[in-house]
Amino acid sequence: MPPSDSVSSQDVTHPGELYGLLEALTLPGGASLCFESGDGAPWPVVVMDIIQDVSLCLDVSAVREIVPRLRRGEPFHLMGQADGTVVTTWMLEVLEWREGDGRLYVICDYPQGASVLQRRSSFRASLRADMEVVVTLRVADQDTPFEGRLGNMSLGGCLVELPLAAAAALKPEQAVDSIRLTFPNQRHFELPACVRHVRTDPEWTQAQAGCEFAGLSPAMERLVWYCVQEIERESARTAMHTGRPLEPSSLFQSPGDARRDTSRQRRDKSLPGGAMAARLRKVADYLNAQLVQLKSGEPVASSQLSRSTDTLMSLWDQDRQALLYAIACLREESHLVQHSLAVAVRMLDLGQSLRLAPERLKAVVACALIHDLGKGLLPDSLLRDEPLDAAEQAQLHRHVELILERLGECRWLDGEVATQVIGMANERLDGSGYPAGLEGEALPTLARMMAVVDVADVMTRPRPGRAAWTQRDVYRHLFTHADAFDNTWVQRYIRRFGVAPIGSLALYANGALAWVKHHDARGNPDAVHVVLNTHNSQRRLDQPLSGHDLDQLGELKEAVNSARYRLTPP
Numbered sequence: 001m002p003p004s005d006s007v008s009s010q011d012v013t014h015p016g017e018l019y020g021l022l023e024a025l026t027l028p029g030g031a032s033l034c035f036e037s038g039d040g041a042p043w044p045v046v047v048m049d050i051i052q053d054v055s056l057c058l059d060v061s062a063v064r065e066i067v068p069r070l071r072r073g074e075p076f077h078l079m080g081q082a083d084g085t086v087v088t089t090w091m092l093e094v095l096e097w098r099e100g101d102g103r104l105y106v107i108c109d110y111p112q113g114a115s116v117l118q119r120r121s122s123f124r125a126s127l128r129a130d131m132e133v134v135v136t137l138r139v140a141d142q143d144t145p146f147e148g149r150l151g152n153m154s155l156g157g158c159l160v161e162l163p164l165a166a167a168a169a170l171k172p173e174q175a176v177d178s179i180r181l182t183f184p185n186q187r188h189f190e191l192p193a194c195v196r197h198v199r200t201d202p203e204w205t206q207a208q209a210g211c212e213f214a215g216l217s218p219a220m221e222r223l224v225w226y227c228v229q230e231i232e233r234e235s236a237r238t239a240m241h242t243g244r245p246l247e248p249s250s251l252f253q254s255p256g257d258a259r260r261d262t263s264r265q266r267r268d269k270s271l272p273g274g275a276m277a278a279r280l281r282k283v284a285d286y287l288n289a290q291l292v293q294l295k296s297g298e299p300v301a302s303s304q305l306s307r308s309t310d311t312l313m314s315l316w317d318q319d320r321q322a323l324l325y326a327i328a329c330l331r332e333e334s335h336l337v338q339h340s341l342a343v344a345v346r347m348l349d350l351g352q353s354l355r356l357a358p359e360r361l362k363a364v365v366a367c368a369l370i371h372d373l374g375k376g377l378l379p380d381s382l383l384r385d386e387p388l389d390a391a392e393q394a395q396l397h398r399h400v401e402l403i404l405e406r407l408g409e410c411r412w413l414d415g416e417v418a419t420q421v422i423g424m425a426n427e428r429l430d431g432s433g434y435p436a437g438l439e440g441e442a443l444p445t446l447a448r449m450m451a452v453v454d455v456a457d458v459m460t461r462p463r464p465g466r467a468a469w470t471q472r473d474v475y476r477h478l479f480t481h482a483d484a485f486d487n488t489w490v491q492r493y494i495r496r497f498g499v500a501p502i503g504s505l506a507l508y509a510n511g512a513l514a515w516v517k518h519h520d521a522r523g524n525p526d527a528v529h530v531v532l533n534t535h536n537s538q539r540r541l542d543q544p545l546s547g548h549d550l551d552q553l554g555e556l557k558e559a560v561n562s563a564r565y566r567l568t569p570p
Contacts, residue, residue, distance in 0.1 A: 013113040019052050021114050022089075024082030026050070031080040033058070035069060036091060042079055048105065055095060058106045070094050070106060078111075086117040124159075125231035126152040131252060133231075135160045136180040137209075141380060142169065148209075150181060153228050155221065157193065157212040164288035165333055167207030168376065170198050171295055179211060181227070183251040189223060191216070199296060204289040204304060227251070272569045273329030276322040279315055280341065283308045284330055287337045287369070291376045294406060300370060302410045309344075309366040316348055321502055321518050324349075328503030328515075329569045335461050336372060342457045343450075344369040347421070350449060350489075350496060363414040364446060367421035371454070374399035384464055397434040400426065420446040425454050428484040448486035452478065452493050455485070462563060471504060471559035498523035503569065505562040509554025511535040514545070515569050516559075525556065529570050542570065 012018050025031040025047045032042030043066050049057035056078075060066065070076070075091045089111040098105040127133060133150035137160065146169070148162035158179070162170075174195040182188040193211045200207050216224065234249040273280070286308040290301060315323045327342050347368040351361050375383065382388065382396045404422055407413060424438065424447035431439030433451075443451075456478065459469045469477070478490045500506040500516050506525060507513055511534040518527035527546040530553070533539065545553070562568070 011113055011115055015053065018111070018114055019050070021082050021087045021116065022047070022050050022056070022111070025078060025080040025087065030082075031058075031078050033060075033063070033066065033076050034079055034088075035066075036075045036077070045078075047078070050110075052110070054110050056092070056108050056110060057098075058108060059103055060106050061103045064104065067104070071097075082116075088115045088117070090114060123228065124152045124154040125228045125235065127231055128235055131231070131234060132184060134182040136182070137162075137166075137170075137211075138177040138180070139170065140175060140177055141384075146170075151208060153224070153231055155213075155224055155228060157196070157210065160209045160211060162207045162209055164200070164204075164207050164285050164292070165337070167198050167200075167209060168288040168291040168334065168337070170195050170209060172197050176211065179213075184254040185251055186255060187251060189227070191220060191224065197296070198292050200289045200292050204286065207289070207292055272331075273326040274322075276315065276319065277326040277329045279311070280323065280326045281330065283312055283369075284333050284337050284341060287340055287373070288333075290370070291336075291373060294373060294377060294403075299406045299409045300373075300403070302412065305366055305370065305410060306362075306412060309362055309369060312341075312344060312365060312369070313348060313362065316345065320349065324497075324502040325515075325517050325569070331568050335463075336375060339457055339461060340369055340372055343371065343453055346453045346457065346493075346497070347450065350453065350492060353492070354445070359412075360414060360417060363412075363417040364421055366410075366413060367418050368450065368453075370403060371422045371425050371450075372399065372403075374401070374403035377402045386464075397426075400435050417446065420444050421450050425450045427451065429486065430483045432484060449489050452485055452489040456493055460561075468561045468563055470561055471499060471501065475499070495523060498525075500525055500556060500559040504559035505565070505567060507534070507557045507560045509557060510552070512541075512553045513560070513565060513567065514553065515567075517544075518546070526550065528553075531567055531570060532565060537565075 012021060028046075029044070031045055031047050033045045034042045043060075043063045045063060046059040047056060048059050058078075060070070071094075073093065075093055077091055078087075078089045080087055090113045092108045092111060094106055094108050096107045098107060127150055135148045135150050135158070137146040137148070139146065146162060146166035148160045148166065151159035151161045153159075158181075160179075172195060176193045176195060178190045179193045180188055180190045192214050194214050195209055196212050197210045198207060199210075213220075213224065230249040230251045234252045237248060286304055290304065293301060315326075323345060327338070327345060330338055330341065333341075344365050348361070348365045351364050354361075356364065378396065378399055382392055388396060400423055404418065407418060423435075424443060427433035427436065427438045427443055427447060428451065429439060429443060429448070431437050438447075456474055459474045459477065460471065462468045475490075475494055478485050478493075479487070482490075498519060502516050502519060504516050505513055506516050506528065512530050513532040513534060514525075514528035514530040516525045516528055518525070520526040527544070528550065530541050530543040530545060532541055
């Protein structure tokens with residue numbers, strides 16, 4: 001094992017990495033100017049602006065004594081710190097001078113590269129795209145571990161690339177039971193760790209979790225350093241173009257031609273719901289990414305919310321019924337994301353009857369899409385299967401406020417719509433709702449409609465402490481609580497979506513269980529996919545039926561709870 005104070009030096013020329021290092025030098029006190037001659041102490045300057053691949057702008061107002069040397073054309077470099085490393089740019093030259101408001105600026109050329117000096121404890125070995133190391137995160141209170149890909153690794157921790165759905169369930173500073181690294185040769189290591197930060201990539205297509213190793217024993221530390229060295233060695237091996245190549249690292253030698261399925265390959269066109277579900281997953285990805293951003297203290301992203309809402313409305317225009325079925329197919333998403341999508345689509349569907357202006361209808365759909373995301377900012381203890389006292393109930397009700405206060409950048413979003421769809425979704429006509437306890441005429445049309453849509457969906461999903469309700473029981477609850485829910489909207493909801501909604505599991509008189517895929521003009525199923533007969537539950541079926549072929553199933557009995565039969569849409 002190398003000594004603890006050993007250092008590593010490397011040159012950085014990759015445009016993106018180089019720009020990231022230079023950005024770190026723009027922080028106050030982040031940069032010093034050093035002349036090539038090496039005489040004297042570094043001179044403090046301020047990096048004011050960076051034009052990638054073109055130039056840097058330096059404020060030298062505080063060190064005017066170096067101006068003569070710069071005007072004589074003495075070459076120099078910049079030096080500073082970035083993420084525990086010492087960064088030194090390659091040599092620079094002055095291109096021009098600028099003055100203004102009593103300040104003196106130097107415009108110099110953009111460096112071709114930089115040298116990075118790293119202490120062993122902060123040295124990070126990055127993996128190329130073809131260096132696949134599977135990471136399994138086991139987190140307390142999560143039944144299923146999260147699986148991702150190793151992005152980089154140091155003695156202090158690692159960066160894990162995760163699917164957005166997994167990252168949305170994590171929080172900064174969250175303890176991890178263990179991190180398991182599985183290398184291509186199937187050798188694996190388990191390490192104790194803590195999640196320090198979670199963020200999305202710039203395209204919002206995946207997430208990255210920064211994990212810090214905690215309490216490593218000397219033996220574990222040696223093991224981690226070995227992995228870091230082997231990652232760096234394998235990366236350097238294939239990058240070499242001259243001389244005798246290095247032997248491949250044993251960690252990255254796969255047994256035979258075996259290839260592990262990775263998170264990037266899991267979502268394919270064979271998944272339930274077909275092309276419509278694949279497009280809907282893009283909106284689900286937005287919701288997961290937005291949750292990650294919210295947990296990091298960021299506001300609701302205006303442009304991403306707008307684009308995702310446009311996508312949802314476009315999918316509805318293309319095929320309303322296929323979209324309703326696709327909602328039921330996203331079972332891999334969290335209940336929060338599934339609920340958000342279902343409520344948004346049904347608010348869009350019902351909202352057509354109000355003949356709203358297009359921009360107002362878009363605002364309704366957008367607000368429905370994010371109405372519950374504030375729950376992702378609450379402590380986990382408030383969302384578990386435990387009775388809450390009055391103080392905890394009040395804290396739980398803050399989820400409404402938590403999302404409303406993050407809408408500041410969404411200037412296109414009608415504030416009145418946000419108040420009614422998000423702020424009043426949990427209010428009730430009898431005043432028993434929250435957060436304001438509004439009642440009767442104080443609740444406008446959108447709030448009444450949203451209350452029905454929200455409850456009609458959430459009660460069909462399992463929650464801590466109770467199983468999902470059947471569709472019949474949900475409708476009965478809404479009808480028998482006419483003092484809380486607007487009966488007009490309850491009836492409109494049932495007429496629009498039917499007693500066996502698209503995407504529900506229907507039970508027929510002959511014992512058949514079938515997924516409802518399409519409705520006729522009266523809201524009755526006219527296309528289903530039979531998957532089981534309750535009279536012979538050991539035998540699974542795979543039989544699409546439509547039109548008069550449904551007559552062989554007998555009378556439609558009811559829409560049942562699919563979890564009871566452990567069935568998912570085909």
